[in-house]
Amino acid sequence: MVVLIGIIVSVMCVFLLRMYTLAAVSPDERAVADADSMTYQTTVEGARGCILDRNGNVLVSNRATYNIVIINYVLANTGAPNENILKLLQMCQQLGIECQSHFPVTKTRPYEYDMQSLNTTWQNYFRMFLNNRDYDLDISASTLMRNLREAYRIPNDWDADDVYNVIAVRYELELRSVDNTGLENYMLAKDVDAEALAAVAELGIPGVIVQSGTVREYKTAYAAHLLGTIGAMGPDEWAEYQQKDYAMNAMIGTSGIEKAFEEYLHGTSGTKITTVSATGDVLNEYYTSLPQPGNNVETTIDISLQATAEQALEKVILDLRENGVGKKKEGKDAEGGAVVVQQVKTGEVLACASYPTFNLSTYSEDIVELSQDETSPLINRALINTYPPGSIYKMVTAIAAIEYGHYSPYHEITDQGVYTFYDSFQPKCWIWSNGGTHGTIDMRQAIAHSCNYYFYEVGRVTYDTAQKEIGANPFDIVAKALGLGEPTGVELDEATGMRANAENKAKLYENDDAGWYGADVLQAVIGQSLNRFTPMQMCSYVQALANQGTRYEATFLSRVISWDYQDLLLEHEPTVASRIELSDEAKLCISEGMYLTTQEGTAADYLRYYPVKVACKTGTAQWQGTTSTGSFGGSDHASFVLYAPADDPEIAIAVYVEKGSQGGNLANVCIPILDAYFSSATHYETVMTENTAD
Numbered sequence: 001m002v003v004l005i006g007i008i009v010s011v012m013c014v015f016l017l018r019m020y021t022l023a024a025v026s027p028d029e030r031a032v033a034d035a036d037s038m039t040y041q042t043t044v045e046g047a048r049g050c051i052l053d054r055n056g057n058v059l060v061s062n063r064a065t066y067n068i069v070i071i072n073y074v075l076a077n078t079g080a081p082n083e084n085i086l087k088l089l090q091m092c093q094q095l096g097i098e099c100q101s102h103f104p105v106t107k108t109r110p111y112e113y114d115m116q117s118l119n120t121t122w123q124n125y126f127r128m129f130l131n132n133r134d135y136d137l138d139i140s141a142s143t144l145m146r147n148l149r150e151a152y153r154i155p156n157d158w159d160a161d162d163v164y165n166v167i168a169v170r171y172e173l174e175l176r177s178v179d180n181t182g183l184e185n186y187m188l189a190k191d192v193d194a195e196a197l198a199a200v201a202e203l204g205i206p207g208v209i210v211q212s213g214t215v216r217e218y219k220t221a222y223a224a225h226l227l228g229t230i231g232a233m234g235p236d237e238w239a240e241y242q243q244k245d246y247a248m249n250a251m252i253g254t255s256g257i258e259k260a261f262e263e264y265l266h267g268t269s270g271t272k273i274t275t276v277s278a279t280g281d282v283l284n285e286y287y288t289s290l291p292q293p294g295n296n297v298e299t300t301i302d303i304s305l306q307a308t309a310e311q312a313l314e315k316v317i318l319d320l321r322e323n324g325v326g327k328k329k330e331g332k333d334a335e336g337g338a339v340v341v342q343q344v345k346t347g348e349v350l351a352c353a354s355y356p357t358f359n360l361s362t363y364s365e366d367i368v369e370l371s372q373d374e375t376s377p378l379i380n381r382a383l384i385n386t387y388p389p390g391s392i393y394k395m396v397t398a399i400a401a402i403e404y405g406h407y408s409p410y411h412e413i414t415d416q417g418v419y420t421f422y423d424s425f426q427p428k429c430w431i432w433s434n435g436g437t438h439g440t441i442d443m444r445q446a447i448a449h450s451c452n453y454y455f456y457e458v459g460r461v462t463y464d465t466a467q468k469e470i471g472a473n474p475f476d477i478v479a480k481a482l483g484l485g486e487p488t489g490v491e492l493d494e495a496t497g498m499r500a501n502a503e504n505k506a507k508l509y510e511n512d513d514a515g516w517y518g519a520d521v522l523q524a525v526i527g528q529s530l531n532r533f534t535p536m537q538m539c540s541y542v543q544a545l546a547n548q549g550t551r552y553e554a555t556f557l558s559r560v561i562s563w564d565y566q567d568l569l570l571e572h573e574p575t576v577a578s579r580i581e582l583s584d585e586a587k588l589c590i591s592e593g594m595y596l597t598t599q600e601g602t603a604a605d606y607l608r609y610y611p612v613k614v615a616c617k618t619g620t621a622q623w624q625g626t627t628s629t630g631s632f633g634g635s636d637h638a639s640f641v642l643y644a645p646a647d648d649p650e651i652a653i654a655v656y657v658e659k660g661s662q663g664g665n666l667a668n669v670c671i672p673i674l675d676a677y678f679s680s681a682t683h684y685e686t687v688m689t690e691n692t693a694d
Helices: 002-024 027-033 072-076 081-095 120-132 141-151 160-175 194-202 235-244 256-260 303-323 360-372 390-403 430-434 443-449 452-469 474-481 502-508 518-524 535-546 584-599 664-677
Strands: 037-044 058-070 186-189 208-218 230-232 251-253 270-277 282-289 296-299 337-343 349-355 550-552 557-561 568-571 576-579 615-621 637-644 651-657
Touching: 037 072, 058 194, 072 081, 072 160, 081 160, 081 186, 081 194, 120 160, 120 235, 141 160, 160 186, 194 208, 251 256, 303 337, 303 349, 303 651, 303 664, 337 535, 337 664, 390 443, 390 452, 390 474, 390 535, 390 584, 390 615, 390 637, 443 452, 443 584, 452 474, 452 518, 474 576, 535 550, 535 637, 535 651, 584 615, 615 664, 637 664, 651 664
Parallel strands: none
Antiparallel strands: 037 270, 058 186, 058 208, 230 251, 270 282, 296 557, 337 349, 337 651, 550 576, 557 568, 615 637, 637 651
16 A cells, blocks of 8 residues: 555656646747757748828728748658648649749759749859759759659659649758758748638648738829839849848838838838747747838828829820821820929929829739830839920020020011021921911010020020130020939939030030031020930929929928827928029010910910919920830920919929820810819819729
């Protein structure tokens, strides 16, 4: 009895000691003590900040997403990794789940390498994989496939496609165990829906887990070129962002506002430590640092005005293609275009539309088709493409003529139709082709009626006078001060174009002796020659005219606010980009000339009776070479600029249409924008657009 009682007490003591150990020892110590466990680190990216319009409407936000991840340690301990991988891949194929792979071998025989499909980082990972296995770097793809099939012990009777797919996954898993890659657990598939996740979970494959994350959700069908895209970092970008403590797998802005305001939108990544058993059970999980969401960026865009601008631009271009314009029905070959709307007193961009456009919600699915589209829908024509301005440049010539040529706004010239000052170059006024002339007109009327002959004469004399008095190109001085051929200050990527002058001609022809002749001057003063500007620059130029010589930097940034909308972190202040002192005569000439354009000039048929006084200028630009679609020849380009109200300017608008034929017709783009802007006391009638995320 004593012995029996002693045995029972001993057993009870052992159980009590074990219970105490389980209760008292910390989870961390238990995980370390468990020889059949593995601890891994996961970088959890902080949610990206939202993008809003100027009225607080959310344009881009985030939605929860679920990703399928494989833990190699657990999967390998199942005893049948190949069979489980194949079962998982077959289910994914059945459900239409797209699996990610960086295996650089073509799927069909004869096997070949496809390194071009990988960026430099993943190419380097592949080389590290080969070194780790002691394979020659010049091993053939066929030999590699044979070696890996043997190494992974894939059955000989399997289908070739199944063999390839399993090897591709095994490669990804093994790559995570190679020293110095820094790669985390293999994410097989991203953004999987709940129904598909349930089907995968039913397979019960150890080591296959679900990790949550976020993806961008677009609340508007408009402003695709502005809002931009996000994507994985390339090797050059990683070198930069590594210094800013970004995780290697962090998503960054790759275009548009996403890229321009990356520093505000990007959240701070957190680090999660997880310990799992050989069967996949989570033994312990904790954060060493918590992820922090990014800040919200409130842009200057009014999404309602943006929608109006995009719709109006598209309507005019499609109407041109169908019906043309004028007696000759030109413009039926119209291609693309852009319209920009700015606040005059701040430089804030209220709308910036480019046509054709695309759908951000389906960008990833459409990227190949969009890239191959001849109409170049991915190009932001408002910021990237440069065009000859045509007659909207004539305000530059008028200012230079008054300030440097000593002309009066009331100086009269009789239009002879053909300008015959030079024997070798005798350009014609546009109206001459219709069998008429503008008669005797002054400078204000020359702006209104866009008389080429008038500006040929005052342009030539002004240039000669300025060369004698100041030894400089007067038109270049004025154009630069008004922002043409200069950065606008906008945060998004933009082209700067060029101004027509002797220096740029020498650079273009790579010949310092190219010369700058009278013919060059005559073409430059009417907005031709080498003059090439973006629609954004054209709008900033008109904004400067509306401000009588003061140009504000263009901007898309209104405010930056904290992720919880509680704190104002940054508010944009208007910044003067350039200023030119204009005489009272120059101010009068521009304001009266542009207003007369709507009353008796080239835009009278469109804006004479508009309830708000408008100052504007039309333009038709001849061009040489190919357009953005690669076509050669065709109708002239069309340009149109305005500011309103004419007597107390608030907004400036610039419109440009490739092969649009006549600038006056582009008033039809501006009228709906003016209607929307002046439709209420606050000037902004905001209507939320349909959520197209589905």
